[in-house]
Amino acid sequence: MAQIRELTELKKVLGSQFKSAKQTNGLFESDCEIVKLAAKSFLVTSIDSLGEEITIGLYKELKTWAWMTVMSSVSDLAASGASPIGITLSTQWAFATSKDIQKKFFAEIKKACVKSQVPLLGGDSGYAKDHVFTSSILGQSTTPPLTRIGAKAGDYLVLAHGKNTGVGPALAYRYLLNLPDSALPEKIFRPHPSWQLTQNLRPLLSAAIDTSDGLGPCMYILALLNDLGFELQWQEGIHHRHALQFCQERKISPVMLWLGDQGDFQSLYVVPQKNISKLPKKGLSILGQFQKKKSYNLRYQNHNIALPFADIANCGRDVDSYARLFDSNVKYLNRYL
Missing domain, CATH: 3.90.650.10 (PurM-like C-terminal domain)
Structure with missing residues (x-):
């Protein structure tokens, strides 16, 4: 079978990790990690970072930074079929970023959360050489969430x-x-x-x-x-x-x-x-x-x-x-x- 380069590289660097016996998905098998808490209770979570897109200049607008910080995780949840509990953020600001810029960023975060109907639960903030914004979403489902596995010929x-x-x-x-x-x-x-x-x-x-x-x-x-x-x-x-x-x-x-x-x-x-x-x-x-x-x-x-x-x-x-x-x-x- 042909190889998926990202999956191959992940396996090389991850090695053997300590995993939860309650996790139902394998590596790269779904957009969210899935944990079975009970017979009809599933927790899903995903995490995404926005950094290289800002550093290289692909995303130049503050509004894009905030919108995509939220939507990059919402898109993972949307592929799972679960409902959201909420989202947490880590905002690592480039040194000397003004409070005014940070305030405008969080105003746009609110707009994205309202649009997607995913509440902001909290998070962490700090400083780094370049901007790096990370979102982690939590969701829940009473039925097994969707994964990337399950397609058959004719589907x-x-x-x-x-x-x-x-x-x-x-x-x-x-x-x-x-x-x-x-x-x-x-x-x-x-x-x-x-x-x-x-x-x-x-x-x-x-x-x-x-x-x-x-x-x-x-x-x-x-x-x-x-x-x-x-x-x-x-x-x-x-x-x-x-x-x-x-x-x-x-x-x-x-x-x-x-x-x-x-x-x-x-x-x-x-x-x-x-x-x-x-x-x-x-x-x-x-x-x-x-x-x-x-x-x-x-x-x-x-x-x-x-x-x-x-x-x-x-x-x-x-x-x-x-x-x-x-x-x-x-x-x-x-x-x-």
Whole structure:
């Protein structure tokens, strides 16, 4: 089976850790860690940090820092189907950061918490060389939370999108191309994953994943973890118009919006064939189906494109490597424009 680079690297550095006998998920098997407290009582938790995005200049606006500090954890909870208990924060401020900036940051934190209906429980604050903001979310469920495991051949890949797909990867491409904010305004990148939607759909789903690492790469992760391949169908209507415009103006294939490592923090669901007709139509789109054959193809216009997921999965986690991968994928996909 093909390897997931992040999982391989994690195993190397983690070694053998002291684990809870009540934890039900394995490493990389879910977006949240899951602990079974009783027969019908599950605790879920996830933790995410925002640091490198600020240091390199991908996220430049304070409002983005605060919004994504909250939503990066909310998106994990949304993929689990659990309901939130609350969120805690660690804010490590760059030395000499003014109290006025900190106050504005926490005002934006409140807006994000209210929007997601996840209360702030507390946290910790300090100083460091650069800003690092960390959120940890707690949730609960009376039924087993969703994981990334459970997909079978014939199951459908369904995205909860709100027609906002593509802004995350387009923002990363803007950064790689060293373009001004006007090329794609950062203020439109405001993911809003819905844990309520996943709860409502929970009886119809067999697995799920948060697309923070990119839509295509997350579909590939699901396929590898479940030893499957897939056939996808391009869906133009799920995308934010500014993301499509960004690609069109630069003669970049819009398929690149599915291949970025920076995602849109949406929920990607696995739906068994028997349940697909029961799904609501609004805000959900079928992207494809899993298959036993280990191939990963996209039907785009009149082309059947073999997506280069092996190259994406093996890409180094640094800006230069991402830039080379971007150039390579653009050249490859532009053959199908």
